[in-house]
Amino acid sequence: xxxxxxxQPGMFVQEKEAVTLDCTYDTSDPSYGLFWYKQPSSGExxxxxxxxxxxxxxxxxxxxSLNFQKARKSANLVISASQLGDSAxxxxxxxAGGTSYGKLTxxxxxxxxxxx
Amino acid sequence: SQTIHQWPATLVQPVGSPLSLECTVxxxxxxxxxxxxxxxxxxxxxxxxSVGIGQISSExxxxxxxxxxxxxxxxxxxxxxxxxxxxxxxxxxxxxxxGYNEQFFGPGTRLTVL
Numbered sequence: 512x513x514x515x516x517x518x519q520p521g522m523f524v525q526e527k528e529a530v531t532l533d534c535t536y537d538t539s540d541p542s543y544g545l546f547w548y549k550q551p552s553s554g555e556x557x558x559x560x561x562x563x564x565x566x567x568x569x570x571x572x573x574x575x576s577l578n579f580q581k582a583r584k585s586a587n588l589v590i591s592a593s594q595l596g597d598s599a600x601x602x603x604x605x606x607a608g609g610t611s612y613g614k615l616t617x618x619x620x621x622x623x624x625x626x627x
Numbered sequence: 628s629q630t631i632h633q634w635p636a637t638l639v640q641p642v643g644s645p646l647s648l649e650c651t652v653x654x655x656x657x658x659x660x661x662x663x664x665x666x667x668x669x670x671x672x673x674x675x676x677s678v679g680i681g682q683i684s685s686e687x688x689x690x691x692x693x694x695x696x697x698x699x700x701x702x703x704x705x706x707x708x709x710x711x712x713x714x715x716x717x718x719x720x721x722x723x724x725x726g727y728n729e730q731f732f733g734p735g736t737r738l739t740v741l
Binding site: 515544546548553554555556558561563602604606613614615616617618619620 | 672729
């Protein structure tokens with residue numbers, strides 16, 4: 512079975528500063544993928560970034576980067592130069608196994624609040 | 628470009644009443660389709676997924692069911708709603724069978740069962 516743990520229920524950051532959102536995962540499958548999604552108060556789920564288990568380099572997408580530490584089974588999201596619009600709930604999710612058909616296991620989420 | 632629609636956006640239903648939520652995808656063929664439920668302030672729980680017409684897999688046994696009558700249509704149903712069925716229901720799609728493509732989510736349906 513797969514499991515995602517997000518231990519930070521809430522995080523606060525000052526505008527223009529960087530913030531790291533933690534995510535640890537557990538799977539026995541050697542092939543897996545990790546996703547981060549953003550959920551604003553409107554409820555929509557917005558895909559941010561993806562990291563594959565065999566990717567040699569950490570994923571980056573604009574202001575988002577993923578600090579992937581495979582041995583520690585962690586996939587932390589780093590948001591640089593925080594903006595007020597980054598205030599939202601953030602979810603880490605895992606898919607594992609070649610026949611999983613993309614089924615995602617989500618963590619409980621972290622609420623990020625960006626202060627001006 | 629691909630778009631995903633869900634309706635209704637909000638729904639208030641009495642306990643014991645039936646339910647039908649619809650999801651349609653445009654701009655892609657043979658997508659993988661998913662139904663998730665999110666309780667207030669919590670993560671998403673996968674309810675059903677489908678890799679093709681008429682092919683439904685259930686992840687959580689409950690009084691809900693899903694159907695895929697057309698390639699890009701996914702329906703979530705219940706014959707009798709329970710209070711515990713309240714939540715935010717999200718439909719999503721992804722392409723391919725590798726499982727490593729991102730899922731794109733619809734706007735969701737907020738269901739309140741009274």
